[in-house]
Amino acid sequence: MLFLAVLIAVCSATMPSAVAAQNAGRSGRPDRVVLVTGSTGGLGREVARALAGTGAHVIVHGRDEQRGAALVAEIERAGVGSARFYRADFASFEAVRAFAAAVRRDYQRLDVLVNNAGVWLDSPERQLSADGHEMHFQVNYLSGFLLTRELLPLIEASAPARIVNVTSVAQQPIDFDDVMLDVGYDDGRAYARSKLAQVMFTFDLADELADRGITVVAVHPASMMNTDMVLERGARPRSSVEQGRDAVMRAITSSDVHSGQYYRGLEVARANAQAYDETARARLMRLSEELTGIRR
Numbered sequence: 001m002l003f004l005a006v007l008i009a010v011c012s013a014t015m016p017s018a019v020a021a022q023n024a025g026r027s028g029r030p031d032r033v034v035l036v037t038g039s040t041g042g043l044g045r046e047v048a049r050a051l052a053g054t055g056a057h058v059i060v061h062g063r064d065e066q067r068g069a070a071l072v073a074e075i076e077r078a079g080v081g082s083a084r085f086y087r088a089d090f091a092s093f094e095a096v097r098a099f100a101a102a103v104r105r106d107y108q109r110l111d112v113l114v115n116n117a118g119v120w121l122d123s124p125e126r127q128l129s130a131d132g133h134e135m136h137f138q139v140n141y142l143s144g145f146l147l148t149r150e151l152l153p154l155i156e157a158s159a160p161a162r163i164v165n166v167t168s169v170a171q172q173p174i175d176f177d178d179v180m181l182d183v184g185y186d187d188g189r190a191y192a193r194s195k196l197a198q199v200m201f202t203f204d205l206a207d208e209l210a211d212r213g214i215t216v217v218a219v220h221p222a223s224m225m226n227t228d229m230v231l232e233r234g235a236r237p238r239s240s241v242e243q244g245r246d247a248v249m250r251a252i253t254s255s256d257v258h259s260g261q262y263y264r265g266l267e268v269a270r271a272n273a274q275a276y277d278e279t280a281r282a283r284l285m286r287l288s289e290e291l292t293g294i295r296r
């Protein structure tokens with residue numbers, strides 16, 4: 001309860017006034033715009049709801065149009081904040097680029113980007129994306145990398161701004177000789193590598209954007225939350241989606257969050273050792289730019 005009160009206080013400080021907030025998005029010029037990828041369900045949906053509750057305009061994203069439309073309708077009905085749904089399959093770079101272009105076209109600002117969309121596929125068979133890359137690596141990491149790069153000018157123009165990468169404690173070092181797991185595929189290993197890649201990108205991006213008013217953090221929300229990702233595997237949840245939401249909301253709103261940090265829930269934590277290896281990070285950055293065709 002106390003935490004909720006603090007959260008609301010922090011949000012009020014960083015979000016528009018109550019009256020302006022209620023009109024955010026309806027004038028076509030929202031005061032505060034946040035994008036939560038993968039917000040048609042699970043953790044992303046809870047974060048989107050909480051952000052809309054602070055009066056923000058939320059860009060809801062996912063593949064499922066029905067669930068996206070339902071969340072937008074729910075937010076609009078609540079009468080605080082506003083929302084709009086965009087469909088984009090992160091298994092395709094073309095779809096990510098089109099999504100980013102639509103956001104640049106439709107908004108003059110982007111205050112917060114939450115890279116949350118993710119999969120943990122429940123299959124022993126390796127799956128490839130439309131671009132021919134291992135699915136976890138593309139959906140969980142490369143597409144967020146590409147989206148962030150594509151939206152960075154808009155985010156920079158909105159500073160002070162934040163980029164929050166939703167990662168996991170499940171982290172394993174990337175084998176640069178077999179990034180796409182051609183050999184010895186295992187869904188847990190693939191997931192954990194993609195999650196460490198997000199942390200490595202967080203550290204590099206925070207360095208790159210230091211002094212530009214953009215806070216970049218990675219956060220592990222909570223372990224084994226009661227979301228589809230866990231439930232559809234038949235696993236027993238160990239924490240609630242609300243716990244994860246509170247950790248992500250803290251990363252988004254707290255003034256006590258420091259750029260370039262990895263948070264485990266509410267606490268600063270140490271990531272897998274590879275994240276502190278500058279050579280490995282530089283290699284991942286080069287590879288990510290090559291694979292996504294990004295030129296800085």
Ligand SMILES: NC(=O)c1ccc[n+]([C@@H]2O[C@H](COP(=O)([O-])OP(=O)(O)OC[C@H]3O[C@@H](n4cnc5c(N)ncnc54)[C@H](OP(=O)(O)O)[C@@H]3O)[C@@H](O)[C@H]2O)c1
Pocket residue numbers: 037038039040041042043044061062063064065067088089090091115116117118119139166167168169220221222223224225226227228229230
């Ligand atoms: N669950 C946990 O215990 C846990 C623990 C640590 C970290 N995390 C991280 O938390 C984040 C959210 O997980 P969750 O538990 O909320 O999972 P979830 O309930 O399965 O939700 C995943 C979200 O990602 C979207 N998504 C999945 N594949 C996509 C694709 N190809 N293109 C675009 N969007 C896609 C889904 O939307 P559509 O179906 O509409 O596409 C959905 O909105 C993930 O990054 C996950 O790694 C979760």
